[in-house]
Amino acid sequence: MAILNIKNLSVNYGPVAAVKGIDLSVAQGKIIAILGANGAGKSSTVNAISGLVAHHADRISFKEKSILALGTEQRIKQGITMIPEGRRVFPSLSVKENLLLGGYLLKSNKAELETTLEKMYALFPILAERNTQLAATLSGGQQQQLAIARALMSRPEIIMFDEPSLGLAPKIVETIFDLLVKLKEDGNTLLVVEQNVGMILDVADYVYVMANGEIRSQGTVDELGETEAIKRAYLGGKP
Ligand SMILES: Nc1ncnc2c1ncn2[C@@H]1O[C@H](COP(=O)(O)OP(=O)(O)O)[C@@H](O)[C@H]1O
Ligand SMILES: [Mg+2]
Numbered sequence: 001m002a003i004l005n006i007k008n009l010s011v012n013y014g015p016v017a018a019v020k021g022i023d024l025s026v027a028q029g030k031i032i033a034i035l036g037a038n039g040a041g042k043s044s045t046v047n048a049i050s051g052l053v054a055h056h057a058d059r060i061s062f063k064e065k066s067i068l069a070l071g072t073e074q075r076i077k078q079g080i081t082m083i084p085e086g087r088r089v090f091p092s093l094s095v096k097e098n099l100l101l102g103g104y105l106l107k108s109n110k111a112e113l114e115t116t117l118e119k120m121y122a123l124f125p126i127l128a129e130r131n132t133q134l135a136a137t138l139s140g141g142q143q144q145q146l147a148i149a150r151a152l153m154s155r156p157e158i159i160m161f162d163e164p165s166l167g168l169a170p171k172i173v174e175t176i177f178d179l180l181v182k183l184k185e186d187g188n189t190l191l192v193v194e195q196n197v198g199m200i201l202d203v204a205d206y207v208y209v210m211a212n213g214e215i216r217s218q219g220t221v222d223e224l225g226e227t228e229a230i231k232r233a234y235l236g237g238k239p
Helices: 042-050 072-078 095-102 110-123 125-129 140-152 170-185 221-234
Strands: 002-013 016-027 031-035 059-062 080-083 158-162 189-194 206-211 214-219
Touching: 002 042, 002 189, 016 031, 016 042, 016 189, 016 206, 016 214, 031 042, 031 170, 042 072, 042 080, 042 158, 042 189, 072 080, 080 140, 095 110, 095 140, 110 125, 110 140, 125 140, 140 158, 140 170, 170 189, 206 221, 214 221
Parallel strands: 031 189, 031 206, 080 158, 158 189
Antiparallel strands: 002 016, 002 059, 206 214
16 A cells, blocks of 8 residues: 555756656555656655655645645654755764654653653664764764664654665665665665665665656566666666
């Protein structure tokens, strides 16, 4: 069943048409990938779903209900969260403070917040170990884990992840992708944006390839054929 359903989504920045009327569907409990070269419109798509950029659509429904009229905070409350490109943690706050900020919408329920925090420490032992350390002092891979844990603090039902592998060493990327699989096994739904085709093809259940604001091809990795459609979309951007 599709947890997220999008019909005819467009994002414009003044005269720049970044996303041109795309349809997209995310099945519950799966890892869905959006691939494409730099400037294809991937970030604009997930930013629109988060409500972070102005957008038009015939329909954006989450669990069968329209979320078009909701702002970012309301969408997070509904269970839609995003880890933005460049894993922006708050460098001058401690690991714990970063996590608590991620859970601020749960603040009304202190017990729930504590339980969720403990879950994060269990899932990311390094964060428990570095609990009081400033986020700025963490390595890139640890900051990525903190960004993921912070997003999970809002207890999302769908996690959107913009270029998780960006700027990380291959070994760390492997750890992050293992984690994506673990999150899926725990029942989460993931929508992952990637420019680097690499490892995402090993974990994605379904792939959309974007170029020039449009979806150029889609299917399972097997259907697409790792090389054909995907490579073509990267080279020159013409179908
Ligand atoms: N804030 C913005 N203002 C103007 N143009 C933008 C802005 N953000 C993105 N763009 C343009 O929109 C297009 C799609 O960008 P983006 O969604 O960031 O693509 P991707 O994430 O695939 O690299 C690009 O042409 C980019 O230059
Ligand atoms: Mg981007």
